[in-house]
Amino acid sequence: MRQTIQPRSGTAFTIKKGELLKVIDPEGEQVADLYAFNEHDKEEFISSGRSLDYNESIQFKKSSKLYSNRSNVMFEIVEDTVEDHDFLLTPCSVDTFKHFYPDEAPVPGCHGNLVAAFSEFDIPEHHVCTTFNTFMNVEVDSAGKIAVLPPKSKAGDYTVFEAKMDMIVGLTACSAGESNNFRYKPIQFEILPANTL
Amino acid sequence: MRQTIQPRSGTAFTIKKGELLKVIDPEGEQVADLYAFNEHDKEEFISSGRSLDYNESIQFKKSSKLYSNRSNVMFEIVEDTVEDHDFLLTPCSVDTFKHFYPDEAPVPGCHGNLVAAFSEFDIPEHHVCTTFNTFMNVEVDSAGKIAVLPPKSKAGDYTVFEAKMDMIVGLTACSAGESNNFRYKPIQFEILPANTL
Numbered sequence: 343m344r345q346t347i348q349p350r351s352g353t354a355f356t357i358k359k360g361e362l363l364k365v366i367d368p369e370g371e372q373v374a375d376l377y378a379f380n381e382h383d384k385e386e387f388i389s390s391g392r393s394l395d396y397n398e399s400i401q402f403k404k405s406s407k408l409y410s411n412r413s414n415v416m417f418e419i420v421e422d423t424v425e426d427h428d429f430l431l432t433p434c435s436v437d438t439f440k441h442f443y444p445d446e447a448p449v450p451g452c453h454g455n456l457v458a459a460f461s462e463f464d465i466p467e468h469h470v471c472t473t474f475n476t477f478m479n480v481e482v483d484s485a486g487k488i489a490v491l492p493p494k495s496k497a498g499d500y501t502v503f504e505a506k507m508d509m510i511v512g513l514t515a516c517s518a519g520e521s522n523n524f525r526y527k528p529i530q531f532e533i534l535p536a537n538t539l
Numbered sequence: 540m541r542q543t544i545q546p547r548s549g550t551a552f553t554i555k556k557g558e559l560l561k562v563i564d565p566e567g568e569q570v571a572d573l574y575a576f577n578e579h580d581k582e583e584f585i586s587s588g589r590s591l592d593y594n595e596s597i598q599f600k601k602s603s604k605l606y607s608n609r610s611n612v613m614f615e616i617v618e619d620t621v622e623d624h625d626f627l628l629t630p631c632s633v634d635t636f637k638h639f640y641p642d643e644a645p646v647p648g649c650h651g652n653l654v655a656a657f658s659e660f661d662i663p664e665h666h667v668c669t670t671f672n673t674f675m676n677v678e679v680d681s682a683g684k685i686a687v688l689p690p691k692s693k694a695g696d697y698t699v700f701e702a703k704m705d706m707i708v709g710l711t712a713c714s715a716g717e718s719n720n721f722r723y724k725p726i727q728f729e730i731l732p733a734n735t736l
Contacts, residue, residue, distance in 0.1 A: 468582040472586075485596075
């Protein structure tokens with residue numbers, strides 16, 4: 343069953359080993375921040391640093407694996423119509439808005455939305471670190487400068503993540519203007535049984 | 540007083556707001572992994588993702604700031620004779636050695652050495668995430684591929700970090716072959732009073 347995450351909001355849910363998480367951008371140019379914990383040991387969580395290290399690339403696409411802080415594979419990307427995501431930057435938050443948009447009223451952002459969603463699973467705020475930012479278009483130039491550009495995802499584009507362990511997963515429709523070409527859109531997702539691709 | 544961290548080891552210590560941490564590479568081409576907690580709230584720790592985001596660059600040099608997961612500045616780089624460091628990759632660990640060097644006997648690595656050093660301060664293992672890898676030379680090419688190259692630091696090169704809060708700091712002489720041009724050397728450090736530059 344396809345579920346919808348309303349603009350600038352987030353949710354959390356469980357997924358079992360072998361199941362597939364399909365994250366869909368229904369309108370295009372919308373980022374979805376993804377974070378995950380081992381369902382049976384919440385001290386194990388997704389790790390940008392481990393994933394960048396073992397992936398030996400900042401580009402993630404089909405066959406890329408997302409690792410935990412304990413170096414176990416949490417997800418493998420098994421289908422991907424976009425192949426342009428970010429795993430460098432933290433989710434937007436009240437502090438992000440204060441830093442980058444000091445004249446705007448701050449909103450909870452993906453960090454706040456994830457913290458609220460994970461609180462249902464008794465996960466504390468400080469365990470929500472750098473997210474896998476599905477469809478986020480971040481470029482690093484030859485001088486190391488980071489630029490956040492409009493996502494390359496078009497309406498209906500999707501990425502499918504195969505769960506490699508039982509997990510509690512958080513997912514958002516991102517709240518930051520620059521990341522989403524300054525229009526806030528929904529995200530959709532489905533959890534598919536194992537071996538249904 | 541200058542202190543020495545023996546090859547392939549690590550230590551932890553406190554530093555007060557305003558004091559300066561000078562990290563010295565006495566022989567050249569040696570990486571020192573740095574991690575830090577707010578001394579008064581160990582749920583606040585250094586964050587690669589926040590720092591990359593606010594720095595808007597993967598290059599860190601004089602005037603760059605290192606942020607916490609709560610978006611507070613922990614360190615500012617106030618002197619730097621190298622200006623080539625890494626804040627993408629996790630510290631080497633038993634798992635890193637198994638992944639990259641499966642034929643070698645694994646060693647604790649910077650992660651294990653930091654975990655052991657921080658245990659003196661009752662900090663749990665899973666709070667040690669992506670380190671600021673002083674003097675580590677990581678290149679990202681235009682396709683996003685990551686390459687670990689020999690450090691650019693020469694004998695006597697150093698970086699000075701000004702503490703922006705009271706902290707518990709961990710520091711290592713890195714254990715990974717590729718990161719240190721395949722020779723394991725010591726690291727030295729000094730804690731200098733405020734306003735002594």
